[in-house]
Structures are given as structure tokens and as C-alpha cells.
Amino acid sequence: MNDYYGELCTRLYEGDKSSANKKELEFYLSFVKDENMKVLEPMCGNGRMLLPFMQQGIDIEGFDISKDMLKACIEKSERINLKPNVWYQNIEDFKSNKKYDLVIIPFGSFSLLADDVAVKSLRNMKAVLKDDGKLLLTIIKKKNEIEELSDWTETNRVSFNKETVIVYKKSFYDKRTSLLNTKIRYELLQRDEIKKVEMMDLPLRLYGPGEFESILNPNGFNNFTIHEVKDGYGEGISFYVYECGTSI
Numbered sequence: 001m002n003d004y005y006g007e008l009c010t011r012l013y014e015g016d017k018s019s020a021n022k023k024e025l026e027f028y029l030s031f032v033k034d035e036n037m038k039v040l041e042p043m044c045g046n047g048r049m050l051l052p053f054m055q056q057g058i059d060i061e062g063f064d065i066s067k068d069m070l071k072a073c074i075e076k077s078e079r080i081n082l083k084p085n086v087w088y089q090n091i092e093d094f095k096s097n098k099k100y101d102l103v104i105i106p107f108g109s110f111s112l113l114a115d116d117v118a119v120k121s122l123r124n125m126k127a128v129l130k131d132d133g134k135l136l137l138t139i140i141k142k143k144n145e146i147e148e149l150s151d152w153t154e155t156n157r158v159s160f161n162k163e164t165v166i167v168y169k170k171s172f173y174d175k176r177t178s179l180l181n182t183k184i185r186y187e188l189l190q191r192d193e194i195k196k197v198e199m200m201d202l203p204l205r206l207y208g209p210g211e212f213e214s215i216l217n218p219n220g221f222n223n224f225t226i227h228e229v230k231d232g233y234g235e236g237i238s239f240y241v242y243e244c245g246t247s248i
């Protein structure tokens with residue numbers, strides 16, 4: 001059976017991505033102009049961004065399709081006395097009567113959506129944004145060389161007390177769909193004995209030049225600005241954020 005952001009995946013994610021990097025956080029926070037703003041974080045995962053937002057007193061809520069990631073978010077929030085409003089929901093079917101000032105989808109999560117789902121999701125975001133609201137998101141760009149792994153390859157090994165999680169990956173790039181399809185196998189070992197195996201399919205949409213821009217306008221976002229966040233993910237690791245608006 002396949003898991004998607006299952007227990008072992010979440011454990012590793014929480015291990016090194018528990019909270020947003022300071023520069024990344026500051027960038028997203030700079031769009032919250034006053035305390036009355038309503039913020040939504042679809043695909044919020046373990047609350048890496050959502051919980052630091054709440055710690056600043058911001059009215060933010062979020063959803064995700066991984067029960068393990070949501071559980072990690074709730075458990076973490078209890079340790080810091082916060083009660084986040086997070087729920088199980090997929091972005092492509094998300095509808096609400098509520099209107100938000102800001103929607104954020106950080107950390108390349110939007111690239112987890114194949115084209116048909118990405119289009120539906122953009123329309124859903126447009127529908128819940130106020131007229132002058134903004135959508136901030138990052139995507140994963142196609143590089144000149146796409147790294148594929150034709151055989152199962154160990155890519156990570158992390159130890160927690162008496163347990164170790166080993167990560168194996170295999171990936172191929174599908175030119176027709178522009179999806180880098182990665183199969184991930186997580187093995188939980190206790191004293192060299194395999195106690196649990198988790199399998200995950202992780203398709204990533206890699207966007208070529210102008211491709212993402214071309215789906216913004218037809219799906220309700222008629223203006224956008226691209227920001228570079230220097231050292232956003234740590235020293236020497238920068239990323240780009242699309243600031244998308246619906247008003248002319």
C-alpha cells in the first residue's frame with residue numbers, strides 16, 4: 001500500500017523542517033499588513049509556516065491531505081500552547097464562503113499538483129480571495145539537467161535514539177507531463193531489523209520558462225510579481241515567490 005506523506009516521511013520532515021527559516025518567514029510575514037488580515041495556508045503540512053504565523057498573533061488557518069502531517073502540526077502546537085484551525089482537505093476541491101486577504105503556499109508544494117489539479121486549485125484560490133487579496137506561492141523550476149535515478153538508491157539515513165530510518169529513491173522524468181516521478185521507500189530499523197516499510201509516490205511538476213506564468217491569467221490571476229528571497233532557505237539558498245493578484 002502507498003502512503004502519501006505518511007508516518008516515516010513526516011518524522012523525517014519534522015526532523016529537519018519543523019519550523020520555517022527566519023528569512024523565509026520574514027518574507028511571508030511582510031505581506032501581513034495589519035492584525036485583521038485573514039490568512040489561509042492550503043497544503044500546510046506540519047505547520048512549519050502556519051505555527052510561526054500564529055505565534056505572531058496572525059489569524060491563519062490551513063488544510064492538508066496528510067493525516068500524519070496534520071497530527072505533527074497539532075502535537076507541535078500543543079507544546080507551544082496554540083490551537084490551530086487545521087483540517088483534512090484537498091486543495092482541488094476546496095470551496096468556502098469565507099474570504100481571505102492572503103493565501104500562502106510555500107516550499108514548492110504547488111509543484112506537487114499535476115496540471116489539471118493545479119488549474120482547479122488556482123481557480124479555488126481565486127474564489128476565496130478578497131478582491132484585493134494576494135496569493136503567494138513557489139513552484140519548482142525545470143533545470144537544464146534533470147537528475148533521474150534508474151535503480152533504487154539510498155539517499156538518506158537518519159537515526160533517532162534506537163531507531164534508524166533509511167530512505168531509498170528511484171525516479172524518472174516524464175517529458176509528456178513534465179512530471180519528475182519519484183518512488184520513495186522508507187525503512188524503519190530497530191537494531192538492524194526492519195520494523196516498518198512505507199512507500200510513497202511523489203510526482204513533481206517541473207515548470208519550464210513561462211509555463212507557470214501562462215496558467216495564471218486564464219485562471220483568474222491577471223497580475224503577478226516575482227520576488228527573489230536571497231538566502232531564504234539558509235545561507236546561499238535562495239528561492240523565488242510569485243505574488244499573484246486578481247485586480248488589474
Ligand SMILES: C[S@@+](CC[C@H](N)C(=O)[O-])C[C@H]1O[C@@H](n2cnc3c(N)ncnc32)[C@H](O)[C@@H]1O
Pocket residue numbers: 004005017042043044045046047048049063064065066069089090091092105106107108109112
Ligand atoms: C512539501 S510539504 C510542504 C508543507 C508546507 N507547505 C511547508 O511549507 O512546509 C507538501 C504538503 O502538501 C500536501 N499536499 C499534497 N497534495 C495536496 C493536495 N492536493 N491538497 C492538499 N494538500 C496536499 C502534502 O500532504 C504535504 O503535507
